[in-house]
Amino acid sequence: MTSTPEDKQTSQSGTERWASLIGGGALVLLGLRQGSLRGALMALAGGGLVYHGATGQSGIQEAVDMNQGIRVEKTVTINKPADELYRYWHDFEKLPTFMKHLKSVQVYDAKRSHWIANAPLGTSVEWDADIVTDQENQLIAWASVAGADVDNSGFVRFTPAPGGRGTEVKVVLEYNPPGGAIGAAIAKLFGEEPEQQAGDDLRRFKQLMEAGEIATTEGQPSGRK
Amino acid sequence: MKAVCWHGAKDVRVDTVPDPKIINPRDAIVKITSTAICGSDLHLYDGFIPTMQSGDILGHEFMGEVVELGSAVKNVQVGDRVVVPFTISCGNCFFCKKDLWSLCDNSNPNAWMAEKLMGHSPAGLFGYSHMMGGYAGGQAEYARVPFADVGLFKIPDGLTDEQVLFLTDIFPTGYMAAENCNIQPGDIVAIWGCGPVGQFAIRSAYMLGAERVIAIDRVPERLQMAKAGKAEVINYEEVDPGEALKEMTGGRGPDACMDAVGMEAHGTGPDSFYDQVKQAVRLETDRPTALRQVIVACRKGGSVSIPGVYGGFLDKIPMGAAMNKALTFKSGQTHVHRYLRPLLERIQNGEIDPSFVVTHIMPMEQAPQGYEIFKHKKDNCIKVVLKP
Ligand SMILES: NC(=O)c1ccc[n+]([C@@H]2O[C@H](COP(=O)([O-])OP(=O)(O)OC[C@H]3O[C@@H](n4cnc5c(N)ncnc54)[C@H](O)[C@@H]3O)[C@@H](O)[C@H]2O)c1
Ligand SMILES: [Zn+2]
Ligand SMILES: [Zn+2]
Numbered sequence: 001m002t003s004t005p006e007d008k009q010t011s012q013s014g015t016e017r018w019a020s021l022i023g024g025g026a027l028v029l030l031g032l033r034q035g036s037l038r039g040a041l042m043a044l045a046g047g048g049l050v051y052h053g054a055t056g057q058s059g060i061q062e063a064v065d066m067n068q069g070i071r072v073e074k075t076v077t078i079n080k081p082a083d084e085l086y087r088y089w090h091d092f093e094k095l096p097t098f099m100k101h102l103k104s105v106q107v108y109d110a111k112r113s114h115w116i117a118n119a120p121l122g123t124s125v126e127w128d129a130d131i132v133t134d135q136e137n138q139l140i141a142w143a144s145v146a147g148a149d150v151d152n153s154g155f156v157r158f159t160p161a162p163g164g165r166g167t168e169v170k171v172v173l174e175y176n177p178p179g180g181a182i183g184a185a186i187a188k189l190f191g192e193e194p195e196q197q198a199g200d201d202l203r204r205f206k207q208l209m210e211a212g213e214i215a216t217t218e219g220q221p222s223g224r225k
Numbered sequence: 226m227k228a229v230c231w232h233g234a235k236d237v238r239v240d241t242v243p244d245p246k247i248i249n250p251r252d253a254i255v256k257i258t259s260t261a262i263c264g265s266d267l268h269l270y271d272g273f274i275p276t277m278q279s280g281d282i283l284g285h286e287f288m289g290e291v292v293e294l295g296s297a298v299k300n301v302q303v304g305d306r307v308v309v310p311f312t313i314s315c316g317n318c319f320f321c322k323k324d325l326w327s328l329c330d331n332s333n334p335n336a337w338m339a340e341k342l343m344g345h346s347p348a349g350l351f352g353y354s355h356m357m358g359g360y361a362g363g364q365a366e367y368a369r370v371p372f373a374d375v376g377l378f379k380i381p382d383g384l385t386d387e388q389v390l391f392l393t394d395i396f397p398t399g400y401m402a403a404e405n406c407n408i409q410p411g412d413i414v415a416i417w418g419c420g421p422v423g424q425f426a427i428r429s430a431y432m433l434g435a436e437r438v439i440a441i442d443r444v445p446e447r448l449q450m451a452k453a454g455k456a457e458v459i460n461y462e463e464v465d466p467g468e469a470l471k472e473m474t475g476g477r478g479p480d481a482c483m484d485a486v487g488m489e490a491h492g493t494g495p496d497s498f499y500d501q502v503k504q505a506v507r508l509e510t511d512r513p514t515a516l517r518q519v520i521v522a523c524r525k526g527g528s529v530s531i532p533g534v535y536g537g538f539l540d541k542i543p544m545g546a547a548m549n550k551a552l553t554f555k556s557g558q559t560h561v562h563r564y565l566r567p568l569l570e571r572i573q574n575g576e577i578d579p580s581f582v583v584t585h586i587m588p589m590e591q592a593p594q595g596y597e598i599f600k601h602k603k604d605n606c607i608k609v610v611l612k613p
Contacts, residue, residue, distance in 0.1 A: 079319050165319060196337050203336060211315035211331040211372070212297065213249045215349065220248065220361045220369055223230030223240035224280030 098204035228365035234272030250297035253373030284364025285311035310561035316375035387580035397564035399425025405555035406481030418485035478524035487533030510537030
């Protein structure tokens, strides 16, 4: 299930793309063996030593699986300074305010947190995630650890926009749903218009930051029977 | 409460629906005293604006009394008499800060729909399709007003509803359309469409210094009202407006031309028959007869102002003329918030009494009839005000 034409490129050029997206330097470019976002993030964090997740025993098959993930990239410009946006985002427990599919996030410590997301038919999926990289006011990257219902990783980057236009906020996400029926259901959850879902999440973040509330019509009257 | 609901093309009904309630901290609830039917509502009525759903509450030109406030609204009080801009704007985004209120980034909950069609989403609008936010409109007894701290405009005592109601839309729309003509001393402005928007555009063009205004329509009482606003008039069914305009402007063409007609232009030539057929079978979203004439008639280097609403993709636009004559185009849903105070002042100064445009005041119960007579220009109808 691919979402951008770039996904069809070779894994090496995919890696370079992630690397340049995250804004890392030579470390990222050198440290990678596979084209996944997770690989790039691990490399950014210093070679993957800090991480003990599903990709721990790396192998050919896994590298292939990685590339079957759902990838999403979305950017929005928010009329607020980067530090303010970074601070709000970093408080992970608040993320469900604007990320609609999230049920809750519980922060354990400076590094680890527990995430619960709504899944189809009233069920939910859970995972622990670690902060992989944290650059104040610029970048937060995370990845799920071993035992996740859905292997996932991502980062959010805050870059000042030109001419006092606020901050460009870019989010890149990668999900690697497991196989089987549950996997298919989860793939459906994250996979139906993933770009739109991420775009709507980011838009709600922007509304919250700029307007102080999220525009909605839920609960308004109509003449529908 | 009672509200005017859309149930399909040419099917509006006064239904009983739940009362609106405060949803967000910046909301207010307004008890509506007057609410108008707009030419834009006719595009909904005729079924030409996509993403309407049966049961949607119509209306975007409304005023009344504040009856409830969200916790974050501090600058208005319960009991205040207010008008409500038809554009919903947050007041804080890049566009609102630049006074481009109808382009607000934060007021359309269904922005993704608009982005699919237009690349980017404009502001949410009251009662104007789900693509434009899906907000319940103001042809109702009550309405919820989001971002009420910037969206409600208090009206001083001593002015009737009919004098201030059109601050919500058509007066600012005519005024902004005249501003978009970039009027210079000596300029002649030609305005297609003598509906309510055209009427306010005529008067605004003179306020902004036009030497002469020429108005084009075919409906006698509308042409008559244009004349009362000191416009010279052309009945496009009697003479070809392009030729007539050339003769009336020393062969130069009008310095600025305005399309105050929009997507459902009526026409007499073969091109308009083509549009009717294509629009009927949905091969074309709009019938741009007036816009074509505007572009061809405009003098070289002139301004084209388009307050008329378009929905999608237009055929046979003379882009060659536009390019080679170096025309400047300006358009947009009106940045209503920008004009509230200055235009209220003009009303208070007695420069204009916007109630001149009202031909029909009816109880809201009669909304279906109001839509019919306004659409078909029956009974000399030019503007309908409904009383909930
Ligand atoms: N930009 C905005 O924010 C904004 C706000 C309000 C209304 N509008 C739009 O402005 C337009 C006019 O609104 P209105 O309330 O005056 O509507 P209206 O329907 O009452 O007026 C349109 C007028 O155009 C005339 N007309 C039709 N075809 C013509 C042609 N080929 N040449 C000349 N005249 C022609 C009609 O006879 C009618 O008098 C509509 O498209 C409406 O949606 C835009
Ligand atoms: Zn209107
Ligand atoms: Zn805004």
